[in-house]
Amino acid sequence: MTGTLRVEIWRGAEDGRFEAFEVPTQPNQTVLDLVTYVQRKLDPSLAYRFACRVGVCGSCAMTVNGTPRWTCRTLVRKVAADGRVRVAPLRNLPVIKDLATEMAPFFDKGQEARGRFIPSDPSAKAVATIPPEDPKRKEADGGIECIGCAVCYAACDVVAWRPEYLGPAALNRAWTLVNDARDGDATGHLQAVAEDAGCHACHAHQSCAEHCPVGLNPARSIAGLKRLVILAALRGQL
Amino acid sequence: MRHHPSYRAFLAHRLSGIALALFLPVHLLVLGLAVETAALDGFLDWAAQPMVKAAEAILVVLLALHMFGGLRLLAIELLPWSDRQKDWIGWAAAAALAVGAGFVLRSLA
Numbered sequence: 001m002t003g004t005l006r007v008e009i010w011r012g013a014e015d016g017r018f019e020a021f022e023v024p025t026q027p028n029q030t031v032l033d034l035v036t037y038v039q040r041k042l043d044p045s046l047a048y049r050f051a052c053r054v055g056v057c058g059s060c061a062m063t064v065n066g067t068p069r070w071t072c073r074t075l076v077r078k079v080a081a082d083g084r085v086r087v088a089p090l091r092n093l094p095v096i097k098d099l100a101t102e103m104a105p106f107f108d109k110g111q112e113a114r115g116r117f118i119p120s121d122p123s124a125k126a127v128a129t130i131p132p133e134d135p136k137r138k139e140a141d142g143g144i145e146c147i148g149c150a151v152c153y154a155a156c157d158v159v160a161w162r163p164e165y166l167g168p169a170a171l172n173r174a175w176t177l178v179n180d181a182r183d184g185d186a187t188g189h190l191q192a193v194a195e196d197a198g199c200h201a202c203h204a205h206q207s208c209a210e211h212c213p214v215g216l217n218p219a220r221s222i223a224g225l226k227r228l229v230i231l232a233a234l235r236g237q238l
Numbered sequence: 239m240r241h242h243p244s245y246r247a248f249l250a251h252r253l254s255g256i257a258l259a260l261f262l263p264v265h266l267l268v269l270g271l272a273v274e275t276a277a278l279d280g281f282l283d284w285a286a287q288p289m290v291k292a293a294e295a296i297l298v299v300l301l302a303l304h305m306f307g308g309l310r311l312l313a314i315e316l317l318p319w320s321d322r323q324k325d326w327i328g329w330a331a332a333a334a335l336a337v338g339a340g341f342v343l344r345s346l347a
Contacts, residue, residue: 066239067239068239155239157240203248204244204248204311204314204315205240205244205245205248206242206244206245207239207240207242207244207245209244210242210244210245217319219244220319223314223315223319227315230316
């Protein structure tokens, strides 16, 4: 695989445009490699975000040919079937510059969903024992692997239609907490996600699960929250 | 980004819902005609035409699709999660087509 590839990259903020670059191709090249080449060799003013380059940190998420992905884990040959790669910033987030988005709204929603651990016994000294076969531990099993890369948030059409919607990642986080035996505020978490823009705003498109780079299923977590919110409402706890 | 079965199921549910919402006022209007026998008979003659019957069969499929799609959503949201839930999309579509086929066969009988 030799020659060059036409790479179109978003430049500017919200009102920017795509700029084309010719990048030499390499075997097993990733989309992050393309962007890095442009920034190092062609235009040092290109802004983008990455850290680990090996699919651990999740900070290199961008929109590649219309699909949100981790660029470090996306091989060019898998996405450039028609010899073209178009790289844009993540959807549903404000663009700071070029490929770098403002992540604050995404993380703020984690707090709005009360996605923080509330210890049931802040003075506890012993480590809580939770058997791996515990049904609630199993429910939280997948969800706790989320590293907050915002790919699901960018893939979600409900977030695009209702910007105040908490989104898959924040709701998934809340789901892990209501299933955490050490957490002392399950009702508080449910109250936070029972709001108008909370779990019940989800239309079960399941684009979150389709696009999660580590194969998690936030749609499953959201469905679980919906059930618990209904039960809590019937019990008069909300 | 939207090329996956669950999104298509959402679209089918939403579009069939919109079509049914548009149909409902017409349906109620025809029901209103029932108090005037002559007007209703005139409408029923019109509705017996093959093209109208075919449109009616499509309407029945849409109604069934919306109903089975709704049952699928209720199952996703109220029952414990099942990884078979994507198969339910196929079952809902098949059941809707079966209801439509049943309607056509009944009309031909």
